[in-house]
Amino acid sequence: SKNRWGRGVNRARQSGARLVVLDPRMSITASKADEWIPIKPGTDLAFALAMIRTIINEELYDKEFVENLTYGFDELKDSVQDYTPEW
Known part of the structure; x- marks a missing residue:
């Protein structure tokens, strides 16, 4: 709640x-x-995708958790590679 x-x-x-x-x-x-x-309206998804990419590429996530308790991580990693912070 x-x-x-x-x-x-x-x-x-x-x-x-x-x-x-x-x-x-x-x-x-x-x-x-x-x-x-104060981000521009409508840019929250772009920001989130760039953050996901950065977290993955800089290995700032719990690898053991991802390996043991998630499904589709490799697909997620591949799908966010075009979304740089500069994008």
């Missing part, structure tokens, strides 16, 4: 995590964030 998510975010922030919100508008969540990045 919304409250459970909020409590989890608050606990993480109390432990030193930062909340960064990417949103074209200054939402309630963005107003409470440590940093708000």
Whole structure:
């Protein structure tokens, strides 16, 4: 639920995590964030694909989890290669 998510975010922030919100508008969540990045409307998918590509290519993911508990990772990896952060 919304409250459970909020409590989890608050606990993480109390432990030193930062909340960064990417949103074209200054939402309630963005107003409470440590940093708000106002992306252009309609670019959230491009941003997400570029982030997925970066996380995969820089091996910033839990390899054991992916190997043992996911299906289709190689297809995902192949499908995001054209989506660079510059794209």
